[in-house]
Amino acid sequence: MTILVTGATGVVGRRVVAELLQEGRAVRALTRRPAAATLPGEVDVREGDLERPESLQPALKGVERLYLFPMPETAAEIVAMAVESGVRRIVVLSGASATEEEFGSGYLAVEQAVSRSGVDWTHVRPGEFAGNWLDWGPKIRAERVVRRPYGEAVTQPTHESDVAAVAAAALLRDGHTGRTYTFAGPQALTVREQVSAIAAAIGSPVRFEEQDPIPARDLWIQEGYPAEVVDWLFGMWRESAENPLPVNEQWASVVPDITGRPARTFAEWAVENAAAFR
């Protein structure tokens, strides 16, 4: 049985590939640039561009299961081609924000294309990736500082390896068909606590400087973040700083329930990624 992994060179995709190889599965990987893919030798690397569905035709041949990186604009066409070509199970990388009015529509479009297609499907909806804070790398390396508004905002960071483990389970095991898994990491941590975990991982103090949200908004936009994304994030963080929620136990239970082992902590993530902050 051949499994096609799209987004295979991505942070989650690489880990999905690794999980499948570990189980001895035949893995085919899609990338726009095979020469730069640096995937393990046993992976059948194929060129294809999710923005040009017809380019996936050769990669889909003989594939029975598919891990689908979300590309809303072309999802319906790609799913139709996959079904036509014999794919019987699709696992979608979606996001916990799929149900949010403002930023969920892209994920929902992909999910719906898959769930309406008649194949076995599972929607994998992780919350915020721990890896988002690799953005702090340059400032921590250069100045040992994180500058951000809403230091008391609480989030529940999700280790990307756990996202991959859930996706791999849904690809390989029974019992996940027709299920939507919304989940996150095991702990609710303030931004300050996340900065402290990184400091502990690199064995060096890191200052947290709380920014005033009004000038911070302009700064973030100057740095290249789209204004609507900044407003969405700042709105969530403000709400969370004012009304910090405890850990969402339902979200935290999904990784252990599905993978049979504890979800990885932010501290573990920080240790694994310490080189990015030293």
Ligand SMILES: NC(=O)c1ccc[n+]([C@@H]2O[C@H](COP(=O)([O-])OP(=O)(O)OC[C@H]3O[C@@H](n4cnc5c(N)ncnc54)[C@H](OP(=O)(O)O)[C@@H]3O)[C@@H](O)[C@H]2O)c1
């Ligand atoms: N960050 C978060 O907090 C968060 C939370 C929930 C969900 N998500 C979702 O997770 C996804 C990111 O996953 P990730 O971290 O594994 O990916 P990533 O590290 O951002 O890498 C992007 C991957 O997508 C592939 N890709 C992009 N455009 C493509 C195209 N036109 N055709 C073929 N492949 C294409 C790239 O492959 P090549 O360059 O090799 O072609 C690469 O493998 C996003 O959709 C994001 O919305 C993120």
